[in-house]
Amino acid sequence: MITLGIDIGSTTSKCVLLEDGNRIAATALVSAGIGTGGAEEAYRRVLTAAGVDEGAVARKMATGYGRKRWPAADGELSELTAHALGCHYLLPGVRTVIDIGGQDAKVISLDGQGRMSGFVMNDKCAAGTGRFLEVMAGILKVEVGELAAMAARARAPAPVSSTCTVFAESEVISQLANGAAREDVVAGICRSVAARVGALARRAGVREPVCMSGGVAANDGVRRALEEVLGVPVTTFPQAQLAGALGAALWAWQTAEHKEMT
Amino acid sequence: MAEEVKQVRKPPDPNSAKYKLGQIAAKAYTDVIEAKARGEKIGWVSSNFPVEIPETLGIPVCYPENQAAAIAARGGGERLCQEAEGDGYSNDICAYARISLAYAKLGSAPEQDMPLPDFVLCCSNICDCMIKWYENLSRELNIPLIMLDIPFNPDYEVSDAEVAYVKGQFLAAIRQMEELTGKKWTEEKFQEVMKNSCRTSRAWLEATSCAKYTPSPFNGFDLLNHMAVMVTARGKAEAADAMETLLKEYQENHETGKSTFRGEEKYRIMFEGIACWPWLRVTSTGLKSRGINMVTTIYADAFGFIYDDFDGMIRAYCKVPNAINLELARDKRVKLCKANSVEGLLVHVNRSCKLWSGFMNEMSRQIGAECDIPVVSFDGDQADPRNFSEAQYDTRVQGLMEIMEARKGGEGA
Numbered sequence: 001m002i003t004l005g006i007d008i009g010s011t012t013s014k015c016v017l018l019e020d021g022n023r024i025a026a027t028a029l030v031s032a033g034i035g036t037g038g039a040e041e042a043y044r045r046v047l048t049a050a051g052v053d054e055g056a057v058a059r060k061m062a063t064g065y066g067r068k069r070w071p072a073a074d075g076e077l078s079e080l081t082a083h084a085l086g087c088h089y090l091l092p093g094v095r096t097v098i099d100i101g102g103q104d105a106k107v108i109s110l111d112g113q114g115r116m117s118g119f120v121m122n123d124k125c126a127a128g129t130g131r132f133l134e135v136m137a138g139i140l141k142v143e144v145g146e147l148a149a150m151a152a153r154a155r156a157p158a159p160v161s162s163t164c165t166v167f168a169e170s171e172v173i174s175q176l177a178n179g180a181a182r183e184d185v186v187a188g189i190c191r192s193v194a195a196r197v198g199a200l201a202r203r204a205g206v207r208e209p210v211c212m213s214g215g216v217a218a219n220d221g222v223r224r225a226l227e228e229v230l231g232v233p234v235t236t237f238p239q240a241q242l243a244g245a246l247g248a249a250l251w252a253w254q255t256a257e258h259k260e261m262t
Numbered sequence: 263m264a265e266e267v268k269q270v271r272k273p274p275d276p277n278s279a280k281y282k283l284g285q286i287a288a289k290a291y292t293d294v295i296e297a298k299a300r301g302e303k304i305g306w307v308s309s310n311f312p313v314e315i316p317e318t319l320g321i322p323v324c325y326p327e328n329q330a331a332a333i334a335a336r337g338g339g340e341r342l343c344q345e346a347e348g349d350g351y352s353n354d355i356c357a358y359a360r361i362s363l364a365y366a367k368l369g370s371a372p373e374q375d376m377p378l379p380d381f382v383l384c385c386s387n388i389c390d391c392m393i394k395w396y397e398n399l400s401r402e403l404n405i406p407l408i409m410l411d412i413p414f415n416p417d418y419e420v421s422d423a424e425v426a427y428v429k430g431q432f433l434a435a436i437r438q439m440e441e442l443t444g445k446k447w448t449e450e451k452f453q454e455v456m457k458n459s460c461r462t463s464r465a466w467l468e469a470t471s472c473a474k475y476t477p478s479p480f481n482g483f484d485l486l487n488h489m490a491v492m493v494t495a496r497g498k499a500e501a502a503d504a505m506e507t508l509l510k511e512y513q514e515n516h517e518t519g520k521s522t523f524r525g526e527e528k529y530r531i532m533f534e535g536i537a538c539w540p541w542l543r544v545t546s547t548g549l550k551s552r553g554i555n556m557v558t559t560i561y562a563d564a565f566g567f568i569y570d571d572f573d574g575m576i577r578a579y580c581k582v583p584n585a586i587n588l589e590l591a592r593d594k595r596v597k598l599c600k601a602n603s604v605e606g607l608l609v610h611v612n613r614s615c616k617l618w619s620g621f622m623n624e625m626s627r628q629i630g631a632e633c634d635i636p637v638v639s640f641d642g643d644q645a646d647p648r649n650f651s652e653a654q655y656d657t658r659v660q661g662l663m664e665i666m667e668a669r670k671g672g673e674g675a
């Protein structure tokens with residue numbers, strides 16, 4: 001049975017095609033989120049990549065910020081459950097998932113069976129989210145993808161302590177104006193995200209194993225900083241950004257199975 | 263063109279609790295407007311001030327917090343908040359205070375009018391922000407302020423020393439009000455008010471405890487509306503009558519399998535904090551559409567003032583929710599959760615209310631652990647619509663639902 005999960009976020013759309021609930025047949029990631037053609041594009045791409053047509057997909061589930069606005073979906077689930085499911089598939093036994101996406105950060109607790117047992121999310125402020133990193137990359141005139149490598153070259157991370165994106169922006173500008181190395185400033189930015197998300201994680205309760213999902217998981221600077229802040233190893237996977245879509249595809253499969261049984 | 267279909271609204275049943283409570287809530291304003299027009303002195307009063315005092319003295323009073331909530335629910339919150347901010351009040355200050363201070367300057371708001379006061383009555387058992395709010399009202403309007411100090415209680419019980427300290431102030435406040443208005447305190451009238459207040463409170467406590475039935479015979483959002491009567495009119499005989507009607511209706515609903523919660527009640531939660539008045543429909547729909555009934559809130563307990571003499575009344579006011587310590591506040595909520603088979607706790611982290619939200623992370627964690635229920639919080643504001651995000655609320659509520667469903671062994675995850 002082929003099922004599909006789509007994660008329509010604020011800045012990206014992700015799609016995963018799953019075979020029999022245990023084999024990823026195709027994936028797609030499009031840098032356009034809610035309110036754009038990103039979701040359709042991602043959908044078309046996975047079908048083409050897997051060489052299947054629409055009719056062959058038994059069940060489609062949507063998640064993410066735009067989950068309610070994708071007409072092709074058979075149902076929807078929150079990105080919380082989706083990331084819990086996706087990460088549990090990628091790392092069986094995972095107990096804490098840290099998902100930093102475009103506009104929110106969440107820490108999800110899982111029980112021994114891989115079920116979500118609780119979560120804590122950021123408040124309205126964008127600090128500690130992917131958006132924060134984008135703003136900072138904008139000031140430094142670099143791509144978000146370059147931040148991790150720059151952070152790795154830092155010698156003495158510059159402190160960026162403000163919890164407000166706008167204040168942090170001026171903090172970064174003054175660090176640069178005072179001659180701080182760009183790499184050190186980038187490391188400071190990564191640490192500031194980790195400090196904020198680390199506080200959320202402590203509120204949720206950190207139980208090992210801990211993994212990171214969402215777009216920011218690809219930023220090794222933030223991941224390492226999180227390890228430092230939490231004092232535990234934080235794993236990630238190449239498909240981290242697809243974890244939500246994968247979870248949705250798994251849920252589509254589980255609920256389809258459930259339907260057949262009843 | 264399609265034929266125009268006019269929706270015919272059923273006229274409200276004048277014997278229903280909803281009608282009676284609505285009338286009392288509306289009368290709270292009209293009585294004061296009429297008194298002011300007759301030339302009587304009227305006051306503004308904070309919600310946890312002992313209403314028995316003005317009620318016994320026959321002094322017409324109205325409630326700025328209720329007015330601010332009504333203004334916010336009808337869409338005027340942002341306008342009045344901005345008005346106050348333009349006057350120099352920080353947007354970190356409680357939105358009720360900002361709305362009220364703006365209203366005191368403007369003297370009118372189409373959403374909910376209320377006559378300007380000749381004096382203000384405030385009690386410190388709510389929060390420190392309220393003290394400053396009332397001090398400013400008094401200064402700006404150049405009118406007397408009567409302030410009662412009921413300190414935060416770090417203990418589980420109210421000590422005799424605290425009662426003695428507060429009693430002196432109650433008596434002084436009564437004297438001040440007598441002087442201000444020329445009205446006189448009588449023991450007979452106090453006994454009558456006390457009797458009504460206890461009758462109203464008993465019916466309220468019993469009505470709200472009907473949530474112990476599954477399904478609950480009411481939608482918890484009803485309580486947020488009916489609460490206005492508990493705040494403003496609990497010392498009146500009509501209020502006692504209306505609350506007893508409400509109790510009867512809830513009991514009948516239970517017996518006949520009805521509920522004011524439309525649709526199937528799949529999950530039962532406790533809602534913590536003040537309602538998001540500007541987003542009331544969004545917040546209630548987010549729950550209702552998922553079959554989540556908010557069966558209880560601390561208000562179910564908070565306005566049950568039961569006592570049998572003057573000192574007993576003082577003790578009751580020393581134990582209002584905002585004046586008690588974390589442990590007692592937690593235990594009251596744990597009791598409500600357990601008595602009403604609550605399956606999840608939804609916490610409103612209210613940007614306005616630092617007092618209420620400040621210790622909420624720790625308290626809700628303890629409640630979750632003690633009751634073995636998931637706890638989820640969202641950011642919002644009781645009256646400033648700018649501090650709320652619908653999408654964030656929706657995701658959190660859905661997450662809570664999915665956890666509750668998974669715990670039932672359903673499709674959640």
Ligand code: SF4
Pocket residue numbers: 356357358359388389390391392536584614615616617618644
């Ligand atoms: S800060 Fe909270 S307790 Fe104080 S007046 Fe505002 S809502 Fe009431």
